[in-house]
Amino acid sequence: MYILKKHILLGVLMMFCMIVKAEDPGTKFDPQRFQVALEQFIVKEACLSPQESAQFFPLYREMQNKQRAIFVQMRGLRHVDTRDDKASMDAIHKQDELELQMKKIQQTYHNKFMKVIPAGKVFLVIRAEEKFHRQAFRRAFDRR
Numbered sequence: 001m002y003i004l005k006k007h008i009l010l011g012v013l014m015m016f017c018m019i020v021k022a023e024d025p026g027t028k029f030d031p032q033r034f035q036v037a038l039e040q041f042i043v044k045e046a047c048l049s050p051q052e053s054a055q056f057f058p059l060y061r062e063m064q065n066k067q068r069a070i071f072v073q074m075r076g077l078r079h080v081d082t083r084d085d086k087a088s089m090d091a092i093h094k095q096d097e098l099e100l101q102m103k104k105i106q107q108t109y110h111n112k113f114m115k116v117i118p119a120g121k122v123f124l125v126i127r128a129e130e131k132f133h134r135q136a137f138r139r140a141f142d143r144r
Helices: 002-019 031-046 050-079 085-116 119-142
Strands: none
Touching: 031 050, 031 119, 050 085, 050 119, 085 119
16 A cells, blocks of 8 residues: 555656746746656666667556546545535545556556566666656755
């Protein structure tokens, strides 16, 4: 359960970082530049060859698109009136359901990744993604 929460927290942080300004306070966030930087970081950290990258990143982007759809639904839960116990209970159940869906997406795509690159490199990709998002999150708050 700890790992599930850790991955979900990192995913939420990733989406938060995508909203936060990128390089300096005067520059708007550029999602394409963020994606390129993320992919370059993953390639370097996981030592992906050009052939592995060509097979891996289309699947990775597909997974990210599915995750974004879940994040949009999660973001909608921010507006629940916490004074309304019924609405709060429904939001808790929905949040739990969405977190499980997120984990299922990750599990499905991790299995797909292991069909195109070795499991050791998939593990390095997962760690690299977490590291990249932690660094981006830290940089975003260091600028404030």
